[in-house]
Amino acid sequence: MxxxxxxxEIDKPELSNALHQANKELGTRFDFKGTDARVELSESTMTVFADNEFQVKQAVEVLCLKLAARGIDLACLDYQRIEEIGGGKAKQIILLKExxxxxxxxxxxxxxxxxxxxxxxxxxxxxxxxxxxxxxxxxxxxxxxxxxxxxxxxxxxxxxx
Incomplete structure (x- = not known):
């Protein structure tokens, strides 16, 4: 029968490629020069770090563009609220739904x-x-x-x- x-499911190799591309772009963009903007991946979460809330939003936008370009559906992302982590830094946790x-x-x-x-x-x-x-x-x-x-x-x- x-x-x-x-x-x-999320295609893990494509996810890591998109993450790598986003980190590369965050390192080369003029508006992120001299900042500690980056995206980190753990088992089922991605964490976006930047100097302030506005830059976190911009970094998430860059990440979403790279994920969409690699064929990963953005509906599998669950955005948490942006948190201040001290020292003038901010982060946002994005949960991966699988x-x-x-x-x-x-x-x-x-x-x-x-x-x-x-x-x-x-x-x-x-x-x-x-x-x-x-x-x-x-x-x-x-x-x-x-x-x-x-x-x-x-x-x-x-x-x-």
Whole structure:
């Protein structure tokens, strides 16, 4: 039976490339000369550092342009408020949203079932497995999920016939 997985992932190599490009641009831009503007990446967060709140906003804009150019959907970013960290410095933490949590998974399963398509949906950890007898039904589900507002970017992979 044909099946596919619905996931929400961030391409880690592209993310690190975009981060590197943003840091490079922050180091060469005239309005950031002599400042300590930079972006750091940890497991599931990015932290933007700069000298003041305005420069943090500008650095986040540069970062977003680089992420978009590398094909990373900006809907997977969750911006926290800008904090003063002393010494006239400021930072902003940006959380990376990955995976489909159980509440969103249940909501998507309910929406698919309400469409009355002949497919089975199973929540498997942080992804959904959609199985059906006809390839056309699966393609209808993919089209429906692209239209639905899940709040996070969804990818469809592991399509098996």
């Amino acid at each position: 044909p099946s596919f997985d619905v996931v929400s 995976g489909i949590n159980s509440d969103l998974g249940r909501k998507l399963v309910k929406q698919i079932k309400d469409k009355k398509l002949k497919v089975q949906t199973a929540i498997q950890g942080d992804q959904l497995r959609i199985t059906g007898k006809k390839r056309d039904d699966l393609q209808t589900v993919i089209a429906f999920l692209r239209e639905a507002d899940a709040g996070i970017p969804l990818q469809f992979n592991n399509f098996r016939d």
